[in-house]
Amino acid sequence: xxxxxxxxxxxxxxxxxxxxxxxxxxxxxxxxxxxxxxxxxxxxxxxxxxxxxxxxxxxxxxxxxxxxxxxxxxxxxxxxxxxxxxxxxxxxxxxxxxxxxxxxxxxxxxxxxxxxxxxxxxxxxxxxxxxxxxxxxxxxxxxxxxxxxxxxxxxxxxxxxxxxxxxxxxxxxxxxxxxxxxxxxxxxxxxxxxxxxxx
Amino acid sequence: xxxxxxxxxxxxxxxxxxxxxxxxxxxxxxxxxxxxxxxxxxxxxxxxxxxxxxxxxxxxxxxxxxxxxxx
Numbered sequence: 001x002x003x004x005x006x007x008x009x010x011x012x013x014x015x016x017x018x019x020x021x022x023x024x025x026x027x028x029x030x031x032x033x034x035x036x037x038x039x040x041x042x043x044x045x046x047x048x049x050x051x052x053x054x055x056x057x058x059x060x061x062x063x064x065x066x067x068x069x070x071x072x073x074x075x076x077x078x079x080x081x082x083x084x085x086x087x088x089x090x091x092x093x094x095x096x097x098x099x100x101x102x103x104x105x106x107x108x109x110x111x112x113x114x115x116x117x118x119x120x121x122x123x124x125x126x127x128x129x130x131x132x133x134x135x136x137x138x139x140x141x142x143x144x145x146x147x148x149x150x151x152x153x154x155x156x157x158x159x160x161x162x163x164x165x166x167x168x169x170x171x172x173x174x175x176x177x178x179x180x181x182x183x184x185x186x187x188x189x190x191x192x193x194x195x196x197x198x199x
Numbered sequence: 200x201x202x203x204x205x206x207x208x209x210x211x212x213x214x215x216x217x218x219x220x221x222x223x224x225x226x227x228x229x230x231x232x233x234x235x236x237x238x239x240x241x242x243x244x245x246x247x248x249x250x251x252x253x254x255x256x257x258x259x260x261x262x263x264x265x266x267x268x269x270x
Contacts, residue, residue: 055248134204158214159200159207190230
């Protein structure tokens, strides 16, 4: 009798394990490292293009380490290295998107007229989509720390590129107060990073 | 914040990432426990998106396996 069932392709029958699980099996990372990397990936996910998820970013970083295209240098902790790989993958995505946008000269020119009035003179031409996502995410991060005015001030300082010491001096905080604010911020970030849905 | 949003967000993310890299392991496990998750169990929801595959990622990995088989 002729079968109408579609014959499964070989690739569909091969069990596929997420790269993060493979790295765990190889003892490259621990379960706790995975939690930490999830929260970091979620954080980076805030400035990703909408078609890329934080989970894709995380798994891609693991893939690059596992397939040898990014080797962990001796003495560098795996988690810190993977965080760096995520950062560079994210930059790649935006570069690719920018190149694609440059093929739309009319839209780019229209945007430049608007951008010239609002952007800092010394900055390079911003990507309108990235600008919008960033503005929304800055607002979302602000809401995350809304009950904590000290954390909001620290966030503002970090966004301005200040170091911890500079922020502490600007705000006139003792080291103890600053460290306790940082602990509260970490707790809020960890909760947000472990709570939300996949996107 | 006195800079463009995209520049400010990247700086902020970098600063917060450093905080997360410096945090103790216990902060993550206790954070999960506070949310009612048990990261010690194999199928904990704390690992959602980490130990499972999104449909897009599954398709990409299958494509990679297929290429390896065909090669």
